[in-house]
Amino acid sequence: MVEGEQSTKSPKTRKKPGKKRRVQLRNRVKAAEIAKENEAEKRNRKNRERKIKRRQKAREEKAAKAAAGQAVDGDIAMADGDGSSGGEE
Secondary structure: HHHHHHHEEEEEEEEOOOHHHHHHHHHHHHHHHHHHHHHHHHHHHHOOOOOOOHHHHHHHHHHHHHHHHHHHHHHHHHOOOOOOOOOOO
């Protein structure tokens, strides 16, 4: 029984993989890194687009409020400003 347990146990040290296997492993790591970079770029692009849409929506809402305020009460809206040129950074 003692001999059977030793044969199923993994060795404490591992042999270095052969040349072909090392190339495969290296290529796999490279492919994983490229996939990770692509995923990050895609995420950044998506977040940037969301940010632009959010800012555009805020500008449109601000302009609509200014237009509605101007239509109802022109004097009050003019005191606050028209809101069309203040939102850009």
